Amino acid sequence: MVRPDMSRHKEIWVYAEQTAGHLARVGLELLGKASELSDKLGAGLACVLVGYRGEKLASELLSYGVEKVYFVDDPKLEHYQNQAYAGVVADLVEEHRPEIFLFGATEMGEDLAPCIAAKVGTGLTAHCVDLRIEDCDGALILHQTVPGWGGGKRVDIICPRKRPQMATVKPGVFTVPRHKRNAGGKILRVTPQLHEKHFRARTVEVQKGQACERPVEEAEVVVAAGWGVNSLGSLDLVRELSDLLRGAVAGTRPLLDKGLITQDRMIGQSGKVVGPNLFISLGASGAMHFSTGFERAKFVLAVDQNPQAPIFQVADVGIIGDLREVLPCLIEEFRKLKKAM
Amino acid sequence: MDIVVCIKQVPDPDYFSQIVLDPVTKAIRREGIPLIMNPVDRNAIEAALQLQERFSGKVTVLTMGPPQSREALEEGLAMGAEEAVLLCDRAFAGADAFATAYTLAAAIKEFCPFNLVLCGSETVDSGTKMVGPMLAEFLDIPYATNVRAMNFVTEGICLAETAIENGCMKVELGLPALITVNKAINEPRIPTVLGIMQVASKKLLMYGANGLGVPPEKLGLAGSPTRVASLFDFKQKRRLETLRGDPQHVASKAVAKLREWHAV
Known part of the structure; x- marks a missing residue:
């Protein structure tokens, strides 16, 4: 002792x-x-x-x-x-x-x-x-x-x-x-x-691939998808927004369980904690074990269709609306902004 | 192969937001929060049952907790475990991970002859992932954590594949050993009606501190190196501006706000 x-x-x-x-x-x-x-x-x-x-x-x-x-x-x-x-x-x-x-x-x-x-x-x-x-x-x-x-x-x-x-x-x-x-x-x-x-426990092999993408903790912009993205049919638009902002795609535990994201992209208390300049939450209701993962983000933009969703209590700007309608418009607006800069 | 599966009853994470602090005592009030078996513990039980089907032997589910924790044990019995052990005593209360692992180790040494100890990789309530490795150390056996595949080359040697960042590690363990498994390892079975009916005829043993042969200062709060110094509510400080209406309009307004704050 x-x-x-x-x-x-x-x-x-x-x-x-x-x-x-x-x-x-x-x-x-x-x-x-x-x-x-x-x-x-x-x-x-x-x-x-x-x-x-x-x-x-x-x-x-x-x-x-x-x-x-x-x-x-x-x-x-x-x-x-x-x-x-x-x-x-x-x-x-x-x-x-x-x-x-x-x-x-x-x-x-x-x-x-x-x-x-x-x-x-x-x-x-x-x-x-x-x-x-x-x-x-x-x-x-x-x-x-x-x-x-x-x-x-x-x-x-x-x-x-x-x-x-x-x-x-x-x-x-x-x-x-x-x-x-x-x-x-x-x-x-x-x-x-x-x-x-x-x-008595002997490591016989360590396979460590180079990360194909930058670790999500190091990204300046993180675009996180929640269960609501199911309505989009795929993560294509989520990726498009992330690429546009040179960000990293991440998600909630249900998306991990569904196999849509990998373990190293899951945000939350039992996953990754991130502190990017901008965190964008798409279709996540904002359960606390998720929102704990981005509390150090400088700014949070959230989109969800449920006005009661707790995600709006942890967002700087929240959009209440259907992702299928809002997300293409957001991409368009960010694209315009990029061009103007 | 005799296997002990350590499980835990936890508050249902869907109700975490309803857990409040008593304004006077500052203690946690969790009345009315449903309790469930820690989800990944089912995978540990499933892994044990599959090994038992292959090598025969006995599967025991073990937990430490208040009297209602027997519900989680009964669920383990309904899945197919042969015996259950509940460690229940006021002397165990307030245990941190260290004291919990110490107590589980004492109980396993005393009551559960084993070749393998299995645990879930983490609990949803505290999620420290610490009890497994600490328990292995107190039992003086080798261990592997966060294991997603187990390959028993023989009954005495396991090649475990553990998930690490951007890859995996293969660890060879000679039994007796302890392994914590993650959700990727299997799909836990649902208890059958027959399984549920058999619970009543299975042994569910309850032990207190007396039977463990451990001095009381090693148990519960007294045996815990760590203490809670304070507990407080936490809220993120955000601007909380919400927009609704025409998608094009709100998208443009949101981006304008981010621009104004120099967020983009």
Whole structure:
């Protein structure tokens, strides 16, 4: 069990996920937030990187102002191996006792972080939308805000006694900080203690295609389709609007269940969270677990035929009408605007 | 192959908007919200039943929760599980994912000999996806999460295909192991009339904290590293302008507004 240890210099850790020589963007996003937290806490900022031949990635992390990179390097760790990764990272935690440890809520992060928390006997909070340090009776505690019950509620979670305070954050919640020159951090190479037991679950293959489209979290315009697009017969017009605005097509869970969009395009509490400049919702009624996924959007335009639909409570401008009539007109208007610009 | 399927009874997500905060106590008020079996847990039960049909053995459904959670267990029995275990005690109340996984692990060790533990990949109410991996760690067995296909090469080795961003990962697990499955893995069966009639003759065992052999400070709120510090309503701040009428007119007006706000 890990207890707070005030005698040493405190550190905030970020898990820097990598696959096949590439850092996951969410790890960088977390560095920005972690750096802010480390200022408040008067703590150092460090990254944990696990893999094989990752020197280049470790240096890249230093360029974001990280003071230390704990770099666990071993040929057996070239591919993600949940128990081995969890084992070596938990060993590092036991040794260095960070105050806070943040993970990206990617598929691998969500697979890994709970195992580490269970190993070191501390709490973990999933899918935080905000993190901040608050003074609780003289102790500086991490407040971890999560959306609850579909997103209509916010819950602040704390981990008062156990350390580290662990949290996961979805990609797209925080923004990647700027590079800092001459950051002057150091890379600490760690030789892991690996056992046979670590490979009882063994990753034998990782197939990671290049995304054919840009990740929906990175698009400036997101056009999301809801169940109402069924009246259109296809997603053609939705795509046309999205292409016109150089956006990304996304959708609600019912569209995923129907096979009209892929998992990585589903917006909502259990899917992607996005914060584009403009979010366009077409034919979605606006259930809270969907609208939670775009609350950071700067502007929201919604079209739905039901005037009572909750989507109009989360839209800057809402059009009550039949998609079959409204959507072609919207495309026409945006096209005119493009020409005029 | 003996299989334990961990399931959860959850509030129906269609009614989430009706869950309100008590203005005085700030506690959640969820009276009158219908409860259902967490949807993807059905897929976990289906996967267990298919394995049982192939390798024989026993399928047990397990849950921790208040007395009414037995409804979810009965549904599992109606689908075809042989036995059900309900962990029900005030001492379990307020458990976070850590304490929940710890308690489930203690119960499985005590009451359910197994070769495989199956869970749904996530619940619709909290959706943390944490209990599965934590439970595996407490049982000291290998695991794979978000699995969309399971291929049992032999009864003791499973090649699991897990969904990751833009791809998939193949993980070989030696049993005993824990797997969390997602909806893509199968189409859950609907309980038959016969299945429903057989529920009454099946064993539904209920255990409290006493039988677990675990100190009380490991259970429920006391055993939870995390706490709710506060709970509040959340509303997005939007301009809330609505337009209706002639499609061409409203489309033009909407685009003009976005232009005015420099949204496009």
